[in-house]
Amino acid sequence: MTGWLVIAGLGPGDNRMVTPEVTAALAEASDIVGYIPYVARVTPRPGLTLHPSDNRVEMDRARAALEMAAAGRRVVVVSSGDPGVFAMASAVFEALEGREDWQALDIRVFPGITAMLAAAAVAGAPLGHDFCCINLSDNLKPWEVIETRLRHAARADFAMAFYNPRSASRPEGFAKALDVLRAECGPDRLITFARAVSTAEEKLLTVTLAEAGPEMADMRTVVIVGNSATRRVGAWVYSPRRAE
Amino acid sequence: MTGWLVIAGLGPGDNRMVTPEVTAALAEASDIVGYIPYVARVTPRPGLTLHPSDNRVEMDRARAALEMAAAGRRVVVVSSGDPGVFAMASAVFEALEGREDWQALDIRVFPGITAMLAAAAVAGAPLGHDFCCINLSDNLKPWEVIETRLRHAARADFAMAFYNPRSASRPEGFAKALDVLRAECGPDRLITFARAVSTAEEKLLTVTLAEAGPEMADMRTVVIVGNSATRRVGAWVYSPRRAE
Numbered sequence: 001m002t003g004w005l006v007i008a009g010l011g012p013g014d015n016r017m018v019t020p021e022v023t024a025a026l027a028e029a030s031d032i033v034g035y036i037p038y039v040a041r042v043t044p045r046p047g048l049t050l051h052p053s054d055n056r057v058e059m060d061r062a063r064a065a066l067e068m069a070a071a072g073r074r075v076v077v078v079s080s081g082d083p084g085v086f087a088m089a090s091a092v093f094e095a096l097e098g099r100e101d102w103q104a105l106d107i108r109v110f111p112g113i114t115a116m117l118a119a120a121a122v123a124g125a126p127l128g129h130d131f132c133c134i135n136l137s138d139n140l141k142p143w144e145v146i147e148t149r150l151r152h153a154a155r156a157d158f159a160m161a162f163y164n165p166r167s168a169s170r171p172e173g174f175a176k177a178l179d180v181l182r183a184e185c186g187p188d189r190l191i192t193f194a195r196a197v198s199t200a201e202e203k204l205l206t207v208t209l210a211e212a213g214p215e216m217a218d219m220r221t222v223v224i225v226g227n228s229a230t231r232r233v234g235a236w237v238y239s240p241r242r243a244e
Numbered sequence: 245m246t247g248w249l250v251i252a253g254l255g256p257g258d259n260r261m262v263t264p265e266v267t268a269a270l271a272e273a274s275d276i277v278g279y280i281p282y283v284a285r286v287t288p289r290p291g292l293t294l295h296p297s298d299n300r301v302e303m304d305r306a307r308a309a310l311e312m313a314a315a316g317r318r319v320v321v322v323s324s325g326d327p328g329v330f331a332m333a334s335a336v337f338e339a340l341e342g343r344e345d346w347q348a349l350d351i352r353v354f355p356g357i358t359a360m361l362a363a364a365a366v367a368g369a370p371l372g373h374d375f376c377c378i379n380l381s382d383n384l385k386p387w388e389v390i391e392t393r394l395r396h397a398a399r400a401d402f403a404m405a406f407y408n409p410r411s412a413s414r415p416e417g418f419a420k421a422l423d424v425l426r427a428e429c430g431p432d433r434l435i436t437f438a439r440a441v442s443t444a445e446e447k448l449l450t451v452t453l454a455e456a457g458p459e460m461a462d463m464r465t466v467v468i469v470g471n472s473a474t475r476r477v478g479a480w481v482y483s484p485r486r487a488e
Contacts, residue, residue: 016268019357021260090372093482103478109365111357113263120328121353128334130393132376133401141487149374152400158376234347236456238337241302243385243488
């Protein structure tokens with residue numbers, strides 16, 4: 001029996017955004033590993049064992065998945081969105097460090113629709129020109145690194161997508177990020193708050209930085225800040241393809 | 245008869261990466277509009293009219309699609325990858341400027357697996373930490389803008405994904421970009437060339453910036469440059485989740 005490990009992206013929530021290769025891997029799997037709400041998206045069936053785990057135990061989860069694959073199981077590690085964007089792929093590869101036995105396993109990454117691209121699609125095309133993607137959580141890096149990246153991104157005139165903008169335990173970080181952005185980009189820059197895109201709780205709001213407040217985001221929100229040319233047309237927001 | 249316009253992403257090439265919502269839109273469409281090789285990915289059927297067009301006529305193509313939707317047709321504008329990343333969505337929204345009649349149409353954007361995320365998945369997880377995404381084509385912006393963005397991206401310690409790195413008509417741009425990157429990031433930084441990911445012509449190469457040459461990329465290549473912590477493990481390349 002030859003085990004394998006697939007690190008799969010389930011997209012933002014709607015099953016119509018799950019790719020057929022991910023659906024096929026889920027159908028062939030013996031074990032599903034992931035954060036509780038993502039594992040809950042997989043339909044139970046005989047022969048399939050679900051291994052939901054809590055948040056912030058990514059390395060334990062990665063090692064458990066690799067152990068099972070090494071033991072001959074067919075394991076899918078599920079992330080929402082894309083597994084390579086602030087999700088489980090990096091944790092699995094980190095768990096391979098120093099483990100030549102695990103490095104020889106059949107490991108594949110199957111991409112998914114990441115939250116910022118689902119959010120951009122609902123809003124229009126705010127990421128239609130050069131952009132950057134920043135995880136605003138300071139669990140894994142100091143605030144100074146985040147602030148430096150925000151300033152460079154603004155001076156590069158990138159559009160910006162922010163993941164994990166705000167948590168109950170660290171509400172002040174996003175308020176500070178908005179202050180930095182207002183100072184760098186001015187009050188009229190457009191900012192879009194896209195919450196729970198493609199689910200029943202989807203909510204979309206575009207305002208200017210002057211109007212933006214930290215309470216407009218929670219941990220289910222992706223935030224997109226336009227570049228200096230990003231504009232509204234009708235109900236939409238888009239970034240022109242050209243830059244001067 | 246009520247027309248509609250869907251701007252859809254076909255993913256990088258493999259049909260197993262086309263989302264079910266895109267497949268459903270293609271099945272309901274009366275007209276498919278897009279660049280020749282992308283329209284060629286749609287299976288012909290009775291009642292479906294294909295409108296392939298050449299590259300660099302994005303605005304004409306967008307207006308033609310909107311005209312057809314306004315006339316009651318069910319139109320899908322196809323892009324490879326994701327339509328919101330250096331693809332047709334921005335062109336369609338630009339075409340809405342000053343046209344309140346078109347702004348009232350039923351227009352939806354259906355995301356797809358964009359090339360950089362498909363490339364990252366094949367390589368491992370090089371975009372697993374903060375990153376940026378730059379179109380290196382200087383068709384739509386001057387070289388100075390590209391160079392400024394490269395320098396800010398390097399100083400922010402972003403991983404970087406480059407679309408359209410090199411064309412036959414402008415081979416020198418990518419060589420200049422590599423010079424800027426070597427100066428900013430040093431010779432040991434990892435760079436991955438991912439060509440035609442998920443197709444029969446897929447080719448993956450990771451080298452250091454010192455070893456990188458412009459001939460390693462063509463217009464079917466996505467280039468990913470790691471951040472200062474990006475490293476190899478086994479056959480893979482990944483960016484750790486933490487930054488100091």
